[in-house]
Structures are given as structure tokens and as C-alpha cells.
Amino acid sequence: MKHRIVVLGAGYAGAIAAGRLARRLHRDDVEITLVNAETEFVERVRLHQLAGGQDLPSRPLRDLYAGTGVRLRTAWVTSVDADRGTVGLTGEQGAETLPYDTLVYALGSTAGALDVPGAAEHAHGLSGKRDALRLRARLAELEPGATVLVVGGGLTGIEAATEIAEARPDLDVSLAARDAVGGGLGEKARRHLYTVFGRLGVTVHENADIARVEAHRVVTGEGREIPARLTVWTAGFAVHPIAAATTLEVSDTGRIVVDASMRSVSHPDVYAVGDAALAEGPGGRPLRMSCATASPMAWQAADSLAARLTGRKVPENTIGYAAQCISLGRRDAVFQKVTRADEATSTVVTGRFGARIKEFICSGAAWSVSHPTMLLPSRRRRL
Structure with missing residues (x-):
């Protein structure tokens, strides 16, 4: 057999x-x-x-x-x-x-931390195609000036916030993180990150531990309210x-x-x-x-x-690791070189060239899946 x-x-x-x-x-x-x-x-x-x-x-x-x-x-x-x-x-x-x-x-994995009160009922995830399409439809329904809050300061949250802000400059987009946004990046990369946030009009709320999600706002553990006609939840993943x-x-x-x-x-x-x-x-x-x-x-x-x-x-x-790549809309990105232990180095590429590197990496990942048996010479061995 x-x-x-x-x-x-x-x-x-x-x-x-x-x-x-x-x-x-x-x-x-x-x-x-x-x-x-x-x-x-x-x-x-x-x-x-x-x-x-x-x-x-x-x-x-x-x-x-x-x-x-x-x-x-x-x-x-x-x-x-x-x-x-x-x-x-x-x-x-x-x-x-x-x-x-x-x-x-x-x-x-799927979206994590949805046990936060109200998150499962009112927040949109971004861990699967169906989630993304539901979020896309909801964004299309928002009128100009509506508030969109992305929860999560990791790579997924950063990419979501900047993508939405670039695609819909008529929306009021903000990003909330429990700690620092892009905390694993080096100083140069984080400076560029905040420059892009400013250019795209993304408001950043750091040290904001979201304790409750409601229909049109979130409430932090300190009781601070952040308006959110639409909440996008990217705060971690769960298996x-x-x-x-x-x-x-x-x-x-x-x-x-x-x-x-x-x-x-x-x-x-x-x-x-x-x-x-x-x-x-x-x-x-x-x-x-x-x-x-x-x-x-x-x-x-x-x-x-x-x-x-x-x-x-x-x-x-x-x-080990080689780099962290973060899209910042379609025309900008951060390519942060890291050590094998995932620690940031001083080598950073940003802007349009960074975006081209990120696109090359994403396309390469898709190619490796689209050509599953062309990644190495044919070496089929008999059992």
C-alpha cells in the first residue's frame, strides 16, 4: 500500500x-x-x-x-x-x-483576542478572504468623514491602517496599540512610519489597551473613549x-x-x-x-x-529571519533588515524603492505556491 x-x-x-x-x-x-x-x-x-x-x-x-x-x-x-x-x-x-x-x-490562525467584550459583535477581522471582503463592503458603505479605527500595532495593523487611509482619504482613520506601534522596528524605520502616518492622516493611539468595543466607539482600560464608526481588529492571532x-x-x-x-x-x-x-x-x-x-x-x-x-x-x-517588510499603501513601504534572531539592524529601505522590494517579496511568495514542484530539482526517491 x-x-x-x-x-x-x-x-x-x-x-x-x-x-x-x-x-x-x-x-x-x-x-x-x-x-x-x-x-x-x-x-x-x-x-x-x-x-x-x-x-x-x-x-x-x-x-x-x-x-x-x-x-x-x-x-x-x-x-x-x-x-x-x-x-x-x-x-x-x-x-x-x-x-x-x-x-x-x-x-x-484566525483573529485573536476577540474575547474582549464587544469585539466579536462589532469588530471586523482581517485574517481570511471572507473577512477582507466583509470589511471591504463595510468600508464602501461609510460616508466621508466616518471614523475607522484599526486595533493592533503590529505589521497587519499598520498595513491595514495605511491601506485604508490611502484608498479612502475621505475617512478619519486611526490606529490603536497596546504598546508602541511598530515596536520591533529600528529608530529609522519608526521615524519613516510616523512620517507616512502624518502624510496619510492616520491618528496613532499608543499605550491604548482596548477593554470594550461598541457599535461606534471603543473604550480603553483607562476609560478613554475613541470614536470608531468601524473597528478593524488585528490585535494578534489565535490558532x-x-x-x-x-x-x-x-x-x-x-x-x-x-x-x-x-x-x-x-x-x-x-x-x-x-x-x-x-x-x-x-x-x-x-x-x-x-x-x-x-x-x-x-x-x-x-x-x-x-x-x-x-x-x-x-x-x-x-x-532564522532576514527582514521585516511592511506595506504603507501602494507607493511606500518599510524594508527593515533584521538579524537571524529577528532584531532590527541599521539597514532600512523606505519609500518607493521599499515598496518595490515588498512587492517583489510578496510576488515571490505567491510564485512559490503557484509553482509548488518547481522550487528544487526533481529528486523523487523511492521508499
Whole structure:
């Protein structure tokens, strides 16, 4: 019988892992099934553009994997039984159980901290295509002068606030963060960030811990009110609860704990990649949830799994960082060079050239998914 590999989730991590496995392993020996709730690959790093009114190219998964041998299943994952080696699915044919010999878990993350009172009822997320389209429709309904508040001072919040402000200069856009906005950036990058905020008319509220979200305002922990006809919530991400409901070893946030090869420390037939995995980076610090780590995690998992199945040496690599890239609308960006441990250096590129670098990186990430079996020479090994 063929070795059954099931990949859950076709975001950056899952899509790349499935394609790389198809390139590494012979289809006569393995059966690779990619399960995803949507029929298309979604460029998550561009969702702020979609929300701002731009249209993104359609990338049907059936086209991406044509001729690769990867089987596609459009279904929702409802459960994982890591002891029995099965996955529960709900699709067009109803509920069913899918067995596996090896599982690659890449279900990603959703908007976090929605347990803040009123956030789930009144705030819009930006963690998926449907969220972005709902936000886009809501923005189109706003009259000139309406207040829009983006909650979250990380990269997603910054990109959302500047994209909305540039696309709709008639709106009153503000950004609220619990700590400093862009706190991981260097001094030069933060100066440019605030210059762009000023140019686009984005009001910044730092040290604003949002305690309650209402229909037309938010209230901070200190009782300060910030007007918000529309609230966009980007304050952190949370993983899907499926892994935490299994016998897999997970962190206190529900991420699957993996070793350097992206293999579960509790179940050797399970690998986890992307936002759903807790892996150590340089200095022993956990890798952050980002596209910057999703791709190398997928490479590491696929190469390690292929090596184990074919009796070869498992590669030993430590995933590190190179840069942080932040879009500031369509004509500006910050490219912040960082150390492998994700610490800001003095090398910063901004403005139009920074925007071109960011676009090159985003396009490259999409290309790596659109050409899942062209990332390395054909080296299919027999089991």
C-alpha cells in the first residue's frame, strides 16, 4: 500500500509543503492529499489590499497542483485523532473520516483576542478572504468623514491602517496599540512610519489597551473613549482549537510543539508548520506567526519527512529571519533588515524603492505556491 500523507490547510505553509513533498517523493509510493476549506489559494499577506478595494488574482488549487499527483479535497477539518491516525472532515458529501500514515498540520490562525467584550459583535477581522471582503463592503458603505479605527500595532495593523487611509482619504482613520506601534522596528524605520502616518492622516493611539468595543466607539482600560464608526481588529492571532482538543502536545496557546524538523514532540507521525506550530528559532525563542517563517517551516518539514521515508539523513537547519517588510499603501513601504534572531539592524529601505522590494517579496511568495514542484530539482526517491 502507498504511504498516505494528509496535509491540512492550503495557506503558504501547507501549500508549499504539499508541493515540495510531491517533488521529493515518488507518486508510486505515496499518496498526498491536501485538504482545504476553500478551492483557491489566498494570498494572506495581501488581504489588506483586498479590503482596501483592490482585486486579487484568482489562484485555483486545481490549477496549482495539476499534474503533480497531489489529491485535493475541499472540506472543513472538524477533528484530528492523533492516536488512531484519522482526520474528521465535513464536505459536500457530509461527515467522513480520512485516515493517514503521516499528517502535516497547517491549519494556520484566525483573529485573536476577540474575547474582549464587544469585539466579536462589532469588530471586523482581517485574517481570511471572507473577512477582507466583509470589511471591504463595510468600508464602501461609510460616508466621508466616518471614523475607522484599526486595533493592533503590529505589521497587519499598520498595513491595514495605511491601506485604508490611502484608498479612502475621505475617512478619519486611526490606529490603536497596546504598546508602541511598530515596536520591533529600528529608530529609522519608526521615524519613516510616523512620517507616512502624518502624510496619510492616520491618528496613532499608543499605550491604548482596548477593554470594550461598541457599535461606534471603543473604550480603553483607562476609560478613554475613541470614536470608531468601524473597528478593524488585528490585535494578534489565535490558532484553531482543533489541535488543543487532541492528545498532541500543544503550548498554552494551542500551537503544536515541534522539534527542529517540524515533527511533533509527542506523535512522530505528525508534523506541524506555519502559525499552528510552536518551533524554536535562533536563541531558543519561538518563531513568530508570519509568512516569513511559514515557507521555511514547510521546506524543513517536507525535506525531513521525505528523508525519513526514504532512509536518508534528516537535514539539520535552524530557521532564522532576514527582514521585516511592511506595506504603507501602494507607493511606500518599510524594508527593515533584521538579524537571524529577528532584531532590527541599521539597514532600512523606505519609500518607493521599499515598496518595490515588498512587492517583489510578496510576488515571490505567491510564485512559490503557484509553482509548488518547481522550487528544487526533481529528486523523487523511492521508499
